[in-house]
Amino acid sequence: MRLLPASLHALIISGSILIGAGKGEAATPGLRFVVIPKVTHPWFEAVHGGAKAAAQMIQGQTNTPVVIDYRPPAKAEAELQAAMLQAAIRSKPTGITIDLLDATRLKPLLEQAEREGIPITVFDSEPPADLPITSIGANFCQQAQITAQRLANLLGGQGEVAIMRGVPTAPNHAIRAECHRKLFANYPGIKVVASPADNDNVETAQQLALATMQQHPQLKGWVVSDAGGGIGVGRAIQALGKQGSVQVVALDDLPELLNLIQGGVVDSTAASRPISQGYWSVLTLWQQSLGAPPIQRIDTGISVLGVTPESAGNPNRTQHPEG
Structure with missing residues (x-):
């Protein structure tokens, strides 16, 4: 043979x-x-x-x-x-x-x-x-707190904001949205006026962000609960010419999002790995x-990109994306 x-x-x-x-x-x-x-x-x-x-x-x-x-x-x-x-x-x-x-x-x-x-x-x-x-x-709640704190800092604790919720039934997206709200509750001058759900789809996020900003012309900032949300919101801000007047603090480090940060459309991001x-x-x-035997949890960490960890409200995290 x-x-x-x-x-x-x-x-x-x-x-x-x-x-x-x-x-x-x-x-x-x-x-x-x-x-x-x-x-x-x-x-x-x-x-x-x-x-x-x-x-x-x-x-x-x-x-x-x-x-x-x-x-x-x-x-x-x-x-x-x-x-x-x-x-x-x-x-x-x-x-x-x-x-x-x-x-x-x-x-x-x-x-x-x-x-x-x-x-x-x-x-x-x-x-x-x-x-x-x-x-x-x-740590999904910690990741949301980093982004919400950064947005609160950018707005000086004042203004209308929106939360893009991702997939509402997904445990990590739901945790992030809840922790965004809890942090904003510490600022009497911040009001959450909208919380659309994009189902982790960039195009849907863009459409919902456009509709939200048209409905709320005084909106000053966004946080998101999913990786695609920041890209979709960033595209909507570009389409409306609101760079600089509407702030976005996103999640994760997809290439298009990093380009939006470099272009000044998105402020920063807290990236999982x-x-x-x-x-x-x-x-x-x-x-x-x-x-x-199984263990309970493996924490793969968070990277803060586009801003120093201290100004994001979390000095214990790195600034380095995953290679």
Whole structure:
């Protein structure tokens, strides 16, 4: 019998893993980790990149084929994400990591995965309170407080502001929106006049921001609860020619947002670290598959960009984006 080259043999094994997963069959020898983000989005592509880096490391250490099975929903809809999670469970992967669109709606499926012995973590999210599932991500309330404090400083504690809420049912977006409001409540001169929900879509954020600023011509500033919100708001400000008169403090560090900061349209941003989240999500699943007990949380940190940490109200954070 003719032996195949090692590289081709590994490729065939990896392919068989994917084929088996597609048919809902148990994986052939090798490791397969399913990554389910909220939606198709550039921020989640960075998460995907981190997951692939972890897979490459594990494969190098174990000489075992590793596949990242990336399954982004086309829309940020809990029902669609639930169907993807259910299919992932049927495929019997090595582990699943998911950014929850609705913790309550998806809790029964998370419990099912646990019953079936499939390691599971959540990234950029919080699990249901009574499920001991590892979460990987930033401190969402602290991230919101950084941005809201920065906006309050920029406005001198006075003026009408708006909050772009992202996906209202998503745990991290809901936490950020609530913590924005709590910080603004410390300033009697600041009034939250609108809180539209863009469902983590840049174009929707732009449309909602345009409508909000037309409805509230005295609006002085924005904070956002999702990565796409700052870009959408920034585009709307450009379209209305309100650079400088309406302030924006955003989230995360997507390239278009950094360009808006450099152009003076957006003031600054408090960025979570998607590459680290993808990397540690997969690494934690691998450790659990080997029998390691789950831990409660991995905090991947926050980077403050476009402003010094001190003036943002949080001197304990860095200014450096994730490389």
